[in-house]
Amino acid sequence: MKKITVIPATALALLAGPALAQQKTVKIGFMSTFSGPVAAIGNDMKNSFELGLDQHGRKLGGLPVEVVYADDQLKPDVGVQKTTELIESDHVDFIVGYIWSNVLLASLKPIVDSKTMTVVTNAGPSQFAGELCSPYVFSTSWQNDQTPAAVGRYMNQKGVKTAFLLGPNYAAGKDMLAGVQTTFTGKIVGQELTRWPDQLDFSAELSKAREAKPDAIFAFYPGGAGIQFVTQYVQAGLKGQIPLYTAFTVDDLSLPRLKDLAVGVPGAQEWVNDLPNAANKKFVADYKAKYNASPSFYGAQTYDAVGLIDSAIAAVKGDLSNKDGMRKEMEKADFASVRGHFTYGNNHIPIQSFYLQDAVKNADGGYALKTVATIVKDDQDRFHDRCPMK
Amino acid sequence: MYLIEQLLNGVQLGMLLFLLTAGLTLIFGIMDLVNLAHGSLYMLGAYFAATFAAWTDSFVLGALLAVAAAFAAGVVLEVTAIRRLYGRNHLDHVLGTFGLLLFFNELVRLVWGPAGLTLSLPSQMLAAVQILPGLYYPAYRLVIIVVALAVAGLLYLLVMRTRLGMLIRAGASNREMVGALGVNIKLLYTLVFGLGAALAGFAGLMQAPILTVQIGMGENILIAAFVVVVIGGIGSIRGAFVAALLVGVIDTIGRAFLPDLLNDYLSPNAAATLAPALSSMLIYLLMAMVLALRPEGLFPAAGR
Numbered sequence: 001m002k003k004i005t006v007i008p009a010t011a012l013a014l015l016a017g018p019a020l021a022q023q024k025t026v027k028i029g030f031m032s033t034f035s036g037p038v039a040a041i042g043n044d045m046k047n048s049f050e051l052g053l054d055q056h057g058r059k060l061g062g063l064p065v066e067v068v069y070a071d072d073q074l075k076p077d078v079g080v081q082k083t084t085e086l087i088e089s090d091h092v093d094f095i096v097g098y099i100w101s102n103v104l105l106a107s108l109k110p111i112v113d114s115k116t117m118t119v120v121t122n123a124g125p126s127q128f129a130g131e132l133c134s135p136y137v138f139s140t141s142w143q144n145d146q147t148p149a150a151v152g153r154y155m156n157q158k159g160v161k162t163a164f165l166l167g168p169n170y171a172a173g174k175d176m177l178a179g180v181q182t183t184f185t186g187k188i189v190g191q192e193l194t195r196w197p198d199q200l201d202f203s204a205e206l207s208k209a210r211e212a213k214p215d216a217i218f219a220f221y222p223g224g225a226g227i228q229f230v231t232q233y234v235q236a237g238l239k240g241q242i243p244l245y246t247a248f249t250v251d252d253l254s255l256p257r258l259k260d261l262a263v264g265v266p267g268a269q270e271w272v273n274d275l276p277n278a279a280n281k282k283f284v285a286d287y288k289a290k291y292n293a294s295p296s297f298y299g300a301q302t303y304d305a306v307g308l309i310d311s312a313i314a315a316v317k318g319d320l321s322n323k324d325g326m327r328k329e330m331e332k333a334d335f336a337s338v339r340g341h342f343t344y345g346n347n348h349i350p351i352q353s354f355y356l357q358d359a360v361k362n363a364d365g366g367y368a369l370k371t372v373a374t375i376v377k378d379d380q381d382r383f384h385d386r387c388p389m390k
Numbered sequence: 391m392y393l394i395e396q397l398l399n400g401v402q403l404g405m406l407l408f409l410l411t412a413g414l415t416l417i418f419g420i421m422d423l424v425n426l427a428h429g430s431l432y433m434l435g436a437y438f439a440a441t442f443a444a445w446t447d448s449f450v451l452g453a454l455l456a457v458a459a460a461f462a463a464g465v466v467l468e469v470t471a472i473r474r475l476y477g478r479n480h481l482d483h484v485l486g487t488f489g490l491l492l493f494f495n496e497l498v499r500l501v502w503g504p505a506g507l508t509l510s511l512p513s514q515m516l517a518a519v520q521i522l523p524g525l526y527y528p529a530y531r532l533v534i535i536v537v538a539l540a541v542a543g544l545l546y547l548l549v550m551r552t553r554l555g556m557l558i559r560a561g562a563s564n565r566e567m568v569g570a571l572g573v574n575i576k577l578l579y580t581l582v583f584g585l586g587a588a589l590a591g592f593a594g595l596m597q598a599p600i601l602t603v604q605i606g607m608g609e610n611i612l613i614a615a616f617v618v619v620v621i622g623g624i625g626s627i628r629g630a631f632v633a634a635l636l637v638g639v640i641d642t643i644g645r646a647f648l649p650d651l652l653n654d655y656l657s658p659n660a661a662a663t664l665a666p667a668l669s670s671m672l673i674y675l676l677m678a679m680v681l682a683l684r685p686e687g688l689f690p691a692a693g694r
Contacts, residue, residue, distance in 0.1 A: 037604040039504045169666040192649065195666050198610040200601045203399040203531065204645040210526070211392045224506060227602050235511070235528045235600065237518030257508040257602070261516075 029086030031097035034071040038223040048299030052306030061313020076106035083107040101125035101172035119305040130386030133347040143381030145179030150268035150354035152183035167220040168196035176220035252296035279336035307335035347387035404638025405538035409593035413586030419625015426487040429608025430494035435591025436598040440507040464587020506604035623687025644669035
């Protein structure tokens with residue numbers, strides 16, 4: 001059986017070979033997490049990326065697209081190894097992805113050294129926005145501090161005087177806890193960094209938060225850890241006692257599992273699935289039709305990478321060696337972003353608005369994230385001064 | 391009050407570890423089998439419970455069905471795969487059961503999907519109860535402590551007071567002799583493995599409402615479980631109980647008090663970074679100390 005199928009396949013390849021060699025393709029390496037408990041995030045990013053490619057007829061800037069998916073396994077050492085593989089053996093033209101700040105920081109050197117055009121669609125460590133910024137690297141997300149800083153502003157509005165901060169002990173966790181303190185004007189009565197990614201039981205930390213008697217708790221727990229944190233917060237009977245404010249903890253991936261537990265837990269985000277612009281309406285509707293689920297912000301940011309790369313390749317008329325031409329076009333952010341129009345700062349991090357989102361129960365019994373208000377307009381990260389690019 | 395609350399947190403973590411470790415130490419001690427797939431059975435228990443609880447609309451009914459299903463899964467696993475590993479060296483056990491662990495992760499991904507499930511608690515469990523004036527504790531965590539104590543008691547009765555328990559103890563001390571005396575050692579092994587699987591599944595479903603149900607959930611806690619087995623003494627249920635309590639309390643107290651302690655001596659930033667790293671080392675330090683002073687563990691099974 002095997003032999004019979006191999007022969008026509010080889011024949012086909014031989015026939016197609018010369019034709020393929022003449023037609024140029026754009027090769028994109030896609031780095032995310034596709035194994036373990038956080039594979040749900042990687043899948044959502046991949047789904048959104050594939051949806052974007054389908055909508056573009058699987059051509060970007062006129063060139064057919066070939067995608068190589070790579071799994072970082074949530075480990076910085078694996079991330080840097082796979083990144084090097086994408087650059088050196090797959091010879092990709094673009095790299096897209098990176099959920100985790102620590103994985104991105106580890107992988108940045110081969111990217112910058114090889115001048116590979118890269119669109120980071122989630123991670124935003126402070127160093128990456130500051131001294132480690134690079135001409136060929138762009139972000140479609142944010143710098144880590146920005147979202148918690150927006151939450152801090154909202155906590156001020158709500159009259160919160162004292163807060164207890166909780167987050168995981170890795171690059172992004174430290175950024176997030178620092179970020180909320182840049183805007184929050186009240187007193188921090190305690191903060192805890194927990195083991196990452198293996199600590200999933202927060203009993204000791206929640207007891208501590210209760211003991212500190214703060215007006216509010218701020219937490220950053222991405223992916224599955226967010227489900228565990230919010231569940232344990234409710235089980236500890238804290239929901240009625242000490243309000244919880246979050247960054248990247250309640251999202252469209254965790255909400256279907258948290259259900260009622262997450263209702264009334266506010267967070268900040270640069271994108272919410274009900275943002276009323278045409279690009280977003282099409283993205284959310286098509287995603288729901290294709291995958292029967294709501295896209296998350298991870299997906300939305302990755303979907304934007306498709307539009308950004310498309311604009312870059314079109315601007316240089318498919319000449320992928322013209323990296324400076326692509327860079328100049330990407331700096332304009334001239335594509336229909338699902339978050340509405342935004343501009344790029346000197347460090348290639350978006351200058352954009354952040355919204356207050358809340359989890360609500362719909363009339364049909366389902367749950368959804370809703371935009372409640374704009375917390376801050378056209379916010380730029382506080383590390384752009386440290387970036388040598390002007 | 392705060393200290394008591396943190397101690398309760400430690401006891402609760404210890405109880406969960408005990409449920410997982412009891413089965414592991416039985417299998418390790420009696421069958422001389424290093425079973426890395428124990429974490430997979432823990433995961434299966436949680437997935438079964440989430441599925442059955444959704445079908446029956448009852449947490450308790452779902453949990454009972456899940457324990458039965460985990461027992462059945464253990465028996466099937468023993469007969470089809472584990473049996474072939476007996477009498478080989480430990481490296482073969484590790485290789486074989488590590489393969490099973492990967493197999494179960496993929497199986498769960500195929501059957502239930504990659505996103506994980508939720509095992510919801512009845513609403514009256516979603517609160518803290520006042521157990522002493524001014525001391526509130528999550529109701530479900532109290533349930534875990536009570537139920538695990540009950541299971542520990544039942545296990546004690548089973549091992550110390552029944553014929554099966556006598557054979558289990560005999561098997562832990564001298565396998566060849568038990569076989570030579572005409573006991574059906576094959577059946578005994580199958581039963582012990584099934585019992586271990588049921589305990590692992592039970593641990594998985596008890597923690598599911600706190601930690602959610604996801605692929606690979608058994609792998610991190612399995613390391614802690616092996617630490618408990620080594621500290622307690624291989625094959626000893628009593629050792630597992632004491633060691634699990636020790637590990638649970640030390641881990642929790644470390645997490646609760648180390649950061650404040652370090653804050654007195656270091657800059658807040660250095661303390662915030664060092665404390666989680668240091669507190670996660672504590673249980674391994676404990677293991678190293680026990681190994682240095684009592685290489686057989688705290689309660690070595692007699693005759694080994």
